[in-house]
Amino acid sequence: MYSLIDCHNHSIYSFDAVDTVEAMCLRAEELGLTAFALTDHSDLNGKNLTECIETVGQSVDKVEQFRSTHSLQCELLTGLELGEAVDYPKDAKVMVKLRSYDVIIGSYHNSPNGEDYYYIDVQKMSDMEIRTSLQGYFQKLIETVQNTELDVLAHITYPLRYVVGDQGRRIFLSDYEEQLHLLLTSIINRGIALEVNTSGLRQKIGEPLPNKTILQKYRELGGTMVSLGSDSHNTRDLAKGIKECTQLLSELGFTNITYFRQRQPVFVPIG
Template sequence: MNAEKDFLIPVDSHNHSAQSPDGKNTLGEMAERACELGIEHYTVTDHLEINKFYDEEFPYEEPVRQSSLLLPPLIEEYKGRVDIHYGVELGQPVHDYELTERMLDSYDYEFIIGSCHMVKGWEDFYCLDYREVDPNYLLRLYFDELLEMAEWGKFDVLGHLTYPLRYIAGDFGINISMTQYEGIISEILKTLIKNNMGIEINTSGLRQKIGVTLPDEHYVRLYRRLGGEILTIGSDAHCTADLGKGIAEGIALAKKCGFDRIYYYDHRKPIAIKI
């Protein structure tokens, strides 16, 4: 907290810089924008896609190492203006536990979002043509994999629980009957809660075709009903223009679903913010 500065946005706990393959702006540009916007606790969470770690297109080793060197001076530079934290969006950890553990041991991440962007043997949900592959077949694999991740348990919050719907329902306009997944989703949420982990409200959906947060109100309520407490909120911005977007709506949704606080992480410890 800094009494001299008026913070307008309490958090942005999910966003990407050019240290991610799909990010547009440098870490410095993102931090400067966070400062302009009056974001109080800003957590950088660049991609670390475990199953794509050695890909020729974007070998992760070097950018990940670079980020670890760039962050500490940036955190120092913005002290008192933006409280910057060093996080990561860890994709597909269960595809290679050994590599995942090596990476988590090598870097001092303060906050780890666990995400599944693709199930074993398939490309990213965002690349698939759902007229050619049965979305329900993939959704079953997806939720099974989320449960495996939750049971493994070495991250802080589960990223965008309903990620595939961004493409299946949003981009392709395919209506999925989600009641068939209520059981496994409840199981995933209960496992996270048992392991002292949380979920996020990812506000990217509000500026995309799907038009709702990931996950939407139904699942935020379900999480609360099951005893969920830890909730983070992030824009999933991949450029300065999207930073902080939808955070106010995300907070309003959290309140509406019965939460009176949200969290950000400081060295793997959840810190509550009253809302």
């Protein structure tokens, strides 16, 4: 019987989520989670710092208020998903210091032209254009790890949700082998946890982000710290895929799941 840990989730304080903080916390308890982190979006764009301060601040305050008034078996944790921080380092520092979070998740969603891959029609792009775009994306992830204060790096194959899963373009990860090697070694050297984002299991791509091949490479390089997140934006998807990905990590030789409490790693044995 695995401990269920889900540390990447969103509430109505994220622009693309639909359920309240209270509903998410109660669902985490109902599902029997050991630990649950609410990590609402702070996707920086150079113009929205005030909005990020307001929404993330409210999200964290709501979690803290809820856990002070409810006695649950599930450990409720505060956090944020800090997106595009490497592009806006001053704004990122403001968000990092805004609250005493349990966990800061770093992420990157954009192509080199600044557009989220969610919105890009890659059918209009040649194979070389896609390859160049993804090379730029992985370079941004490397810079994020090397220059941003974070505890977890999220969904490092995020673009593949859409390029491969939704739009059916074929990608060879071997084309990015050197960048992925540098990215994974940078994660290890910085003492950051690599997130296994389970959202792909319920999407067309049909695999976690990153996939088994990359997780195996991370393990071979000496990586041991893995975090789990369903990336749920509603109570329906909370914890989906967590059990399956915990099993996958066990099969690959990982012995612990890592989550963060007051920015310090907590290791939960698998099994």
